[in-house]
Amino acid sequence: MKRILLVVVVVFSTAVSAQQTAVASRTRPAVEFLASDRLEGRDTGSPGERMAGDYIAMQLARAGAKPLPAHRDMFMPFEFTAGTRDGGSTLTIRGGGGQQAFRDPEQVQALSFSDDATINGPVVFAGYGLVVPESQGFGYDSYAGLDVKDKIVLVLHYFPEDTDAKTKAALARYSDLRYKALAARQHGAKGLLIVIGPRSPNAGQTLRMTSDTALSGSGIPAATISGAVANAMFAGATKALAAAQQELDSGNPHVPGFTLPSQIDLTTKVVRERQTGRNVIAYLPAANVTADRPWVIVGAHYDHLGHGTRGTSLAGKEEAGQIHHGADDNASGTSAVLAIAEKLATTPLRRNVMFTLWSGEEIGLVGSNAFVMNPPVPLNQVAAYLNFDMVGRMQNNKLAADGVASSPAWARILERANIAAGFDLATNDDPYQPTDSSNFNQAGLPTLFFTTGSHPDYHRPSDTADKINYEDLDRIVDFAAAVIQATANADMAPAFTKVDPPNTGATLAGVRVTTGTIPDYTTEAKGLLLAGVVGGGPAEKAGLMKGDIITEIAGQSITNIYDYTFALELLKADTPVKVVFMRNGQRREVELTPAGRR
Ligand SMILES: [Zn+2]
Numbered sequence: 154m155k156r157i158l159l160v161v162v163v164v165f166s167t168a169v170s171a172q173q174t175a176v177a178s179r180t181r182p183a184v185e186f187l188a189s190d191r192l193e194g195r196d197t198g199s200p201g202e203r204m205a206g207d208y209i210a211m212q213l214a215r216a217g218a219k220p221l222p223a224h225r226d227m228f229m230p231f232e233f234t235a236g237t238r239d240g241g242s243t244l245t246i247r248g249g250g251g252q253q254a255f256r257d258p259e260q261v262q263a264l265s266f267s268d269d270a271t272i273n274g275p276v277v278f279a280g281y282g283l284v285v286p287e288s289q290g291f292g293y294d295s296y297a298g299l300d301v302k303d304k305i306v307l308v309l310h311y312f313p314e315d316t317d318a319k320t321k322a323a324l325a326r327y328s329d330l331r332y333k334a335l336a337a338r339q340h341g342a343k344g345l346l347i348v349i350g351p352r353s354p355n356a357g358q359t360l361r362m363t364s365d366t367a368l369s370g371s372g373i374p375a376a377t378i379s380g381a382v383a384n385a386m387f388a389g390a391t392k393a394l395a396a397a398q399q400e401l402d403s404g405n406p407h408v409p410g411f412t413l414p415s416q417i418d419l420t421t422k423v424v425r426e427r428q429t430g431r432n433v434i435a436y437l438p439a440a441n442v443t444a445d446r447p448w449v450i451v452g453a454h455y456d457h458l459g460h461g462t463r464g465t466s467l468a469g470k471e472e473a474g475q476i477h478h479g480a481d482d483n484a485s486g487t488s489a490v491l492a493i494a495e496k497l498a499t500t501p502l503r504r505n506v507m508f509t510l511w512s513g514e515e516i517g518l519v520g521s522n523a524f525v526m527n528p529p530v531p532l533n534q535v536a537a538y539l540n541f542d543m544v545g546r547m548q549n550n551k552l553a554a555d556g557v558a559s560s561p562a563w564a565r566i567l568e569r570a571n572i573a574a575g576f577d578l579a580t581n582d583d584p585y586q587p588t589d590s591s592n593f594n595q596a597g598l599p600t601l602f603f604t605t606g607s608h609p610d611y612h613r614p615s616d617t618a619d620k621i622n623y624e625d626l627d628r629i630v631d632f633a634a635a636v637i638q639a640t641a642n643a644d645m646a647p648a649f650t651k652v653d654p655p656n657t658g659a660t661l662a663g664v665r666v667t668t669g670t671i672p673d674y675t676t677e678a679k680g681l682l683l684a685g686v687v688g689g690g691p692a693e694k695a696g697l698m699k700g701d702i703i704t705e706i707a708g709q710s711i712t713n714i715y716d717y718t719f720a721l722e723l724l725k726a727d728t729p730v731k732v733v734f735m736r737n738g739q740r741r742e743v744e745l746t747p748a749g750r751r
């Protein structure tokens with residue numbers, strides 16, 4: 154308790170003395186405000202995010218920046234899926250002369266990726282509902298010998314409990330509920346029920362709905378049921394649920410499933426909660442535009458993780474649920490962009506410089522994606538995008554500039570600006586970084602991304618304003634302003650070079666081929682929406698392009714990224730497969746030849 158009091162006193166007194174110092178840091182006030190408890194971690198769509206947005210707009214106006222032409226204010230709202238909850242799913246068991254109805258979430262609850270539907274029919278128990286592809290050199294198929302077509306499948310959560318470590322590892326990868334839903338759908342089932350077996354952890358409980366898989370439906374109604382509901386369905390069956398699980402838990406792949414005596418009615422309903430976040434956008438007009446591509450965009454995300462409840466928090470057990478202050482991530486970048494605006498306001502410019510402060514970055518680059526999908530200025534009028542994410546923890550004079558290979562102009566511009574700055578500059582070619590600049594790279598624009606790198610406080614409540622290196626953050630502002638000025642005032646806009654992503658296709662270790670597709674993770678689509686294709690890769694050779702939506706590959710229907718990842722495991726290098734996709738609302742087919750993965 155004493156220690157906490159002492160910290161409060163120290164922070165308070167440094168804040169006061171900073172205000173009194175004659176040569177104050179240009180970046181400190183904004184970081185301290187944005188990372189303060191009042192803003193509660195600036196979660197996208199939250200009151201703290203709105204307060205931060207208002208503050209940023211005020212600071213931009215103070216610096217002399219204006220709303221974009223034909224815009225009344227600096228706010229660009231966008232919608233996003235904030236979470237999912239059950240919208241009142243129900244299940245009725247009919248059989249044995251009576252019926253039992255369930256509507257309590259403790260008894261029946263839709264899975265977050267469920268389709269909304271009302272179905273009825275017989276129920277087939279299909280063990281753990283696991284299907285491991287032959288290509289894995291390990292045979293396991295819960296559906297072998299079972300006819301589940303137009304029936305509702307009931308499966309156990311997880312994978313057999315009593316097997317050896319190696320078998321567990323092989324099965325675990327296919328036990329994701331998404332895979333189980335896919336397997337059920339591909340065997341013709343019209344619905345899927347999940348129960349946690351009596352021999353597994355949290356036995357008999359329904360699963361809490363998570364929002365991580367909320368973006369797209371799985372193409373099948375799917376619900377989790379309690380042990381009590383499952384037992385009611387097993388009433389009169391040849392085997393009880395506990396006995397069936399015990400047999401399966403040995404890992405023997407030849408324990409068959411069976412049809413249950415009861416018929417059920419199932420209604421699944423998922424409410425996807427839409428919320429609004431806000432990008433803040435302003436610009437400094439050029440004195441008179443005399444150059445091609447008359448816009449340069451300078452951006453940073455200002456949102457952070459709130460109380461860290463959405464899943465990307467790295468908070469330890471004892472810090473869980475606390476405010477994630479996000480001083481370095483990314484009050485530092487936001488503050489840098491504000492200070493850059495102030496600095497550039499007094500210099501003559503040959504291109505308009507737009508300042509974009511994004512929200513929705515932490516939930517999947519959603520704000521900048523909304524901008525790129527619906528740009529307020531045509532993107533072919535934009536010369537380049539420069540991004541700042543985590544620039545407040547400089548150590549040993551080291552600054553990283555990523556995406557240098559996205560234009561032949563960057564190396565020289567950086568080198569020149571660094572003569573005055575004198576940073577130990579680490580340049581990196583790769584423009585595919587997990588930050589907003591990747592959206593602009595995929596849109597075909599030269600990008601640069603500045604960062605001072607990660608640290609032990611990353612995505613934890615302890616990323617606080619007192620740990621920021623303001624002196625060096627101010628130096629980054631001066632250096633970046635010089636880079637932006639050089640870009641804005643160059644006769645020719647920097648040329649764009651397309652860089653191949655270092656790692657493409659699926660992320661599962663078992664995938665041994667690449668199709669050269671770049672999935673769009675941020676937009677909802679029935680199928681796999683392509684954010685782009687790798688230059689010279691199989692998808693480009695097949696004629697696929699950005700905006701196409703793949704709905705089928707090698708005979709496997711695709712409704713989402715999980716289906717696609719699963720389908721990739723079945724492909725063989727150099728063996729052509731048929732790809733069905735939608736382009737501008739029209740169904741098309743091409744042949745694609747996957748390449749082996751190095
Ligand atoms: Zn960040």
Ligand SMILES: [Zn+2]
Nearest residue numbers: 457482515612
């Ligand atoms: Zn972050």
